[in-house]
Amino acid sequence: MDVQETEHETLLSLGDRLLRIQGPSLRAPLRAALQSLRRGTDADELAGAWAGREAAALLAELDALGWLTAEPGDASRDFEGETYERQLDYLGLFSPDTAAAQRRLLSARVGILGLGGVGGIVAQHLVASGVGTFHLVDDDTVAPHNLNRQFTYTPEDVGTPKTEALARYLRRVRPDAEVTGHRRRITDEAGLHRVFGPGRRLDLLILAADSPADLPGTVARWAAATGTPFSMGAVGVGSGFWGPLVDPARGDCWSCFERARRAALTAVEREVENGSTEPASFSFGPSNTTVAALLAHDMIQYLCGGECPTSGRRAALDFTRQRITHTEESTCTCQTT
Template sequence: MDVQEIAHETLLVLADQLLRIQSHSLQAPLREALRSLRQGTDVGALANAWADGEAAALLAELDALGWLTSEPIDASLDFAGETYERQLDYLGLFTPDTAAAQRRLLSARVGILGLGGVGGLVAQHLVAAGVGTFHLVDDDTVAKHNLNRQFTYAPEDVGAPKTEALARYLRRVRPEAEVTGYRRRITDEAGLDAVFGPGRRLDLLVLAADVPSDLPATVARWAAVTGTPFSMGAVGVGTGFWGPLVDPSRGGCWDCFERARRAALTEVEREVESGATEPAPFSFGPSNTTVAAMLAHDIIQYLCSGRCPTSGRRAALDFTQQHITHTEESTCTCQTT
């Protein structure tokens, strides 16, 4: 945001568009606070000039609009030479305090269930961004036909468990990352407990496995009990989706999301979906990469700020039209969380 003018009861803002916000009650304290923010100030100075609660409310509203940024930090102070050094200012799109956001990534614990064309590429983005701890779950081995889209694996990995091959890749990118692999197939909540039990609390679980078909509901039940946020992504023929990111601690509810989503389907769409119990037998590298990258983008934003565009809703991409649609954000009405 670039505040161009604050005068005559008008706030002129240059963002993606030129906005002229006019108010007949732009009181002097608010006008001065906005001027201070435009010129550069800190929270303490703003609070001293204005009531604490009012200053906090103003900052929260402006931050929610994406109108606040922090002064770019000197990356050489803490993050020089790291893989994530060049992303620090970008994190300012998510939250004003980019250094704190990066530290949250470094301490984040992420589980990834399914290490194929979505899960492996999500891990690739997250480790480069500085996520500190990974718990990797998959029972499969690397096959040659995986290599057209699963770019964390190489020909020499063919035949190796994906958990081991991906762990090697992540450690090559960031040797200090903590990586644990679990070679097993998850089919129920007991399996999730066995992998992510006491002492292995997650900040987020990524669901990128496509079998069994009821795994999202299984993960959702487990997440509701454990309070674990989770998100997911998948790719079909010509389409892909990512989200919703469901955070039980913030009222997120998979059951309510699914109920609303299915209610919006046509009868034909519902029949097709009910019959589609097996993964698509096709794969294409660019489509997997696109969905995995968008899912990773939202995960990083959530870990930095507690919110992201797919919080409580799903994004779907039609590759043939290059068109993205979003479901409406669901509101929990079943009181299960």
């Protein structure tokens, strides 16, 4: 929670939510009480600091807004000294129990298919957030032209399989991470079954490979058969997208999403999409990084709380206009038709 005081009011904000307290600057006891909330407090301190009528009214209002979370007293101390200790408060946007959310990240098993300008950056964010197990899938090696946007690789990695180079990077960030590389090109469901066979159940699969063109459908059929949630992201010239997060446990359906998405395209857009079967021969670091970071943000939120802004829908970012749009959340109809 952020606190900003002006001459005539005090503004409390959490995410995109705002609470406005009219009047002159806060009196010292109320300011101290808010500071105790921001750093974390226990029941005894809370009772003393918020005993006054004005403080009690504000505390009740914060509780009604859902801004207060209750956790074991030693929850934050469990993560002291870890690379992710300062993100715990942020996880409060995703779950009322931030310690439990962090533990879900620590135990999460994530597969990343495609380790380029999107997949590698997503992995970078996930390992820093504490994700504990990775399965990395790619058949390519690091090339000089990758280095303008694939920031987990260095010139010393050129010629090395991306699965090996990225695994080294992830272990440097988190030495206890379990990282398995699978150097292969996935073209069908059988390939996915071989890579993610018995004993390798995933909490999430991220599709960041751009070929073959029908790979999303292949992944979707495999995910539906195995009950594996998945999402994806890609970047083109001046635009990029991430999502949808398709979770079979929620009844999400890739086929119904695609049918609705395609139906909303104009005839020209559909013709252009049908003709775009080859990966783009160009790339730009800032656009790849932006889309990958937004995808990673959604995936961390999903792993923490089971939902995210792209659950069942796709977000698209127009870089030229700096505008984000979302598709409507799709409803599965194929079981009822």
